Amino acid sequence: xxxxxxxxxxxxxxxxxxxxLGLSLRAICSGKKVYFGQFVKGMKYNETKAVDHLPNFExxxxxxxxxxxxxxxxxxxxxARKGLEVCKKVLSEGKYDIVVLDELTIxxxxxxxxVEETIDMLKNKASHxxxxxxxxxxxxxxxxxxxxxxxxxxxxHYYQKGVEAREGIER
Amino acid sequence: xxxxxxxxxxxxxxxxxxxxLGLSLRAICSGKKVYFGQFVKGMKYNETKAVDHLPNFExxxxxxxxxxxxxxxxxxxxxARKGLEVCKKVLSEGKYDIVVLDELTIxxxxxxxxVEETIDMLKNKASHxxxxxxxxxxxxxxxxxxxxxxxxxxxxHYYQKGVEAREGIER
Numbered sequence: 001x002x003x004x005x006x007x008x009x010x011x012x013x014x015x016x017x018x019x020x021l022g023l024s025l026r027a028i029c030s031g032k033k034v035y036f037g038q039f040v041k042g043m044k045y046n047e048t049k050a051v052d053h054l055p056n057f058e059x060x061x062x063x064x065x066x067x068x069x070x071x072x073x074x075x076x077x078x079x080a081r082k083g084l085e086v087c088k089k090v091l092s093e094g095k096y097d098i099v100v101l102d103e104l105t106i107x108x109x110x111x112x113x114x115v116e117e118t119i120d121m122l123k124n125k126a127s128h129x130x131x132x133x134x135x136x137x138x139x140x141x142x143x144x145x146x147x148x149x150x151x152x153x154x155x156x157h158y159y160q161k162g163v164e165a166r167e168g169i170e171r
Numbered sequence: 172x173x174x175x176x177x178x179x180x181x182x183x184x185x186x187x188x189x190x191x192l193g194l195s196l197r198a199i200c201s202g203k204k205v206y207f208g209q210f211v212k213g214m215k216y217n218e219t220k221a222v223d224h225l226p227n228f229e230x231x232x233x234x235x236x237x238x239x240x241x242x243x244x245x246x247x248x249x250x251a252r253k254g255l256e257v258c259k260k261v262l263s264e265g266k267y268d269i270v271v272l273d274e275l276t277i278x279x280x281x282x283x284x285x286v287e288e289t290i291d292m293l294k295n296k297a298s299h300x301x302x303x304x305x306x307x308x309x310x311x312x313x314x315x316x317x318x319x320x321x322x323x324x325x326x327x328h329y330y331q332k333g334v335e336a337r338e339g340i341e342r
Contacts, residue, residue: 002337014178017193021192022193025192030339045197046200054224150323155320156320163176166173168200
């Protein structure tokens with residue numbers, strides 16, 4: 001079986017989680033199985049309904065029903081650590097062809113778990129599994145380990161004009 | 172009905188078409204209708220099979236079965252111009268909530284049609300329609316007109332190591 005690669009979508013621009021969703025859709029169309037883990041997120045985003053349409057697609061959230069604004073709470077830490085344990089298992093078992101670790105770098109940014117634990121998890125993945133990591137502030141250690149890194153740069157955004165996240169577009 | 176915005180995903184990095192696919196999936200999960208037009212592409216990418224899974228999703232290709240390497244052929248021009256006419260109609264009729272114009276900027280780069288014709292088409296869209304344009308080399312006139320612009324920057328890519336586009340991942 002072909003060796004799986006590690007992709008990172010980072011940067012302050014729009015489209016990181018969205019690209020991971022698109023990659024999932026394309027992979028499913030080719031008969032692959034996808035596990036989509038969302039760190040720090042617990043809100044019922046529209047993408048969680050994708051399971052109603054797509055075969056071989058699972059999505060699970062490891063966050064509270066709001067973003068972290070200042071310091072993370074114990075609940076944030078517990079949810080992320082639970083996610084880490086679940087994703088470790090999913091990655092090492094290799095039942096899914098693609099494993100998305102959405103906003104993993106945000107979990108690292110808030111020190112909900114460590115870069116070392118993350119690298120350890122990635123080193124213990126089943127070799128054929130393709131890993132997609134998303135989120136701002138990807139640390140240099142992860143960038144070095146990854147095969148593909150894309151930075152989404154914000155050139156223009158309507159949030160700057162006061163438009164809020166819109167149903168079916170950003171969430 | 173809310174006014175539709177214009178998004179551009181440009182730059183040399185990975186994930187532009189992929190982000191447009193992800194946005195389509197999320198929009199469909201929220202009950203929206205999506206038209207996905209692919210300029211310059213005629214290859215049977217896996218994403219064309221998404222119609223088997225998703226309701227309210229249409230995808231059409233306006234290109235030949237290969238990329239343009241040097242000068243475009245008459246067939247390239249005819250296919251792109253046909254696409255322009257179809258997309259004009261789709262945009263002005265407003266039956267779809269989201270219209271993706273995938274690789275439109277590549278059609279512009281090869282001068283298959285003009286920036287003026289494109290701007291004209293966008294100005295005549297039904298106001299509620301959300302437009303997603305993808306492709307490298309987005310011209311300044313389009314960036315000025317758009318509400319949201321993200322540049323995908325390539326930080327690291329396995330193509331540089333000789334890995335070719337892979338089934339279910341890039342295509």
